[in-house]
Amino acid sequence: MTDGTLVTLISIGVTILFMLGTPVLLVIFYWSVLCSLVIGLPLDNTGNELLNVFKDGFALLAMPLFILTGDLINKSGIAKRLSDFAYSCLGWLRGGLAMAALGACGLFAAISGSNSATTATIGSMLHPEMTKGGYDERFAAATAAAGGTVGIIIPPSIIFIVYGFLMNLPISDLFIAGIIPGALMVLGMMAMCFVVSLMNKWGILIPLSPFRVLKTAFGAWLGFFAIGLVLWGIYTGKFSPTEAAGVTVGFGIIVGVLSYPLNKMMRVDPDTPVDEKPFYSMLTVEGFRLRDVPEVVSRSAQIAGILTPLIAVSVVMQQVLGDLGADEVIGDLLRSMGGYFPVLLMSMAIVFVSGMILESLPVTIILAPILAPIAASVGIDPIHFSVVFLVGASIGFITPPYGLNLYVASGVTGVPYFRLLRYSTMYLVSLISVWFLVALVPSLSKTLLPGGWLYGLLSGAG
Template sequence: MEVAVLFAIFIGGLIVGIPVAITLGLSSLAYILLAGIPPVVMPQKMYAGMDVFVLLSIPGFILAGNLMNQGGITTRIIRFANSIVGWIRGGLGLTNISASMLFGGITGTAVADAASIGGVMIPGMKKAGYPADFSAAVTAASSTVGPIIPPSVPMIIVGALSGISVGQMFLAGAVPGIMMGLAMMITAYVISVRKGFPRQSWQGVGEVVRSFGGAFWALAMTFLIIYGLLSGLATPTETAVVASVYAFVVGAFIYRELPLRKLPGIIVESAVASAGILALVGFANVFGWILVSERIPQALADAVLSITDNPILVILLINILLLFVGMFMETIAALIILFVPLLSLATAVGIEPLHFATFAVLNLMIGLTTPPVGVCLFVCAGIARLPLAPVVVAIMPFLLTNITVLLLVSYIPALATWLPSLLTP
């Protein structure tokens, strides 16, 4: 009965639109009270879920991204991307995607990417003659690259859950992230040619050099993060702190677009965003503990293995499950609840943990652009001042493209494991 109440409250909360963190907390509390478990267990399990050293890197990376965004990073990256691909048919769409690939290496979160890039690109694309639904759709779709290309908040969560090196997780996401970006650029180009979207004139090599010079310090931040992790000079948490200091120096003293008076507000905004993520981690850990105590993950694994132990079919079933879950649940909550049991299932049929972790994160990133809970869809539709329906229709070609990349990464392990094996001992 307790388990039925747990799922009834959880599913009901999602249906009526209660925030996922609160839904997890309410359903977990109801189970604990009905089962006669001392309520003090709830804060204990919440704290245990949040008391992981690597999770301290999340506030650092969020602060670094906000500092760089407020310090002029967005416009410089868009200008650099536009100087390279803006002359192609549908060039602003390609610029949108390539800017997200570059910007994602700084923020690590898809929503920040969608809001920052979208705030500049969606109005600019509409003004240049692109349909509003296409402008919003391409922005939402490309924002999912952010948490794949390092640094990545979801991959930090995965590292904390599984013990997989965060540095290896970052490297494992690089090739799939680039594949996603290039595949979406091809899709955007085909759509642009078919619909006759506008193109810009070639601005010359000089503009490429000048725009690269303007974006250099921003782009160098990604290399700083990766070098710090791979060299062993810093942990992910220490690297996040260094990145925040670097972002402040670049924004305030090199770009000179980050007034000191804005610093308190940026810190508060970053703290609120970080607190939201960590609260979600805490509640999800309680929910996950309940599932484990009821042996639900084991039952799930047994059910799948009773159907097949063929790795090809198991990967397909895992992907279908995660795509479905990603339509309704926030990414971090889904990872905390499902990652460990699904990892056990994957390793039971011979799937390498790093490979599984990569396509699991990639899968749930796609969920950020699928209704009804696709956060990036809502952000971009709001910026474009459109209802959700036309944006959902316009994003379908990009969703199919991203699912194709997901299947390639799922069934070709080297796409995820080659770079980590090459660059780490």
């Protein structure tokens, strides 16, 4: 039996395991080890590669720290204040609460950098409120799932850290390049949300109150400060993305621990509606006790413990694919297309299809080293291509059969996975539209970088 036949049989076997519910981590590991045996790679190579991934990976240290930041921001109550602000701005529109959920996803993503954390946090907070407001529970859950896609695009972003580490690109530049595309993703989903809500007459409208907007904005000042701190530090070069992650973790712990006794002294019930809270209570957030910190760290460590081995085995898989000649096959296919736009569109198609069956981390680790050099060879800017690549990877979070965000939303809302698909498909249309816009207009990802028109404007103003 030839090596090619054995590899095909192994691939079919692990695909069956995946369809039966085997975790993707084990599926990739089984495939990598078995194919290594077939092609004669020693098993100690696998062990060495698993260790070498993080041997010099200082940049990857930001990943668990940003995950922890998201949990601290949620636990402290800052995430709730951000969602209150979004609702006060949009609640007067049809579908305002659902659009506020999407806006809150964007704001939370600007602190956490995680798609699953964004979906779980906003979904658990706002799904009950949306169903009470007359929204279809399937639409409410799908909104949280779709909103979570910006978790890896709006900086800080875990997946941008991995991409920059793999491709030796400045992570700070990648972060800045994701700001406008991430904002466009949120606006595109809001537009779709408004249309669907208007057609179904969903949502309870609240009057637009400038006082309420100002009050909730003041109440969310700690969240805005955290977002500004990260972006300012990275944009000005005051600290690296990894150092920024450490700063935000420290910020989250200090704010959470100090706010708890202050909030108790004010004797304000956290469940009191915003309109009824005294203005002075908006100075601080609910916070948490110092003894709660280990629990939050433990929960974050569980998520990091899932993602970290996935990165390692995906790197091994990428190496095995290289030895099998997969990169040459894909490379020859793309080069045969010829030209800037054919390569760009074919790369997008490959990323989209891969995102339907794999999580964004293995998609990035396996495909980026293959596609990015070919894209660069036809004149596609590496930073622009990274944004196009990762926006496509993020869309995979709501594309079946994998659709990680759909599973997360289903878990936190109780709505069965397959019942989410009807409304997630509508958001999928809006996200793909934005994806093509970002791909065909490179300036959208370069506007804030040196050479971009807005960078020049801001530098001139400074």
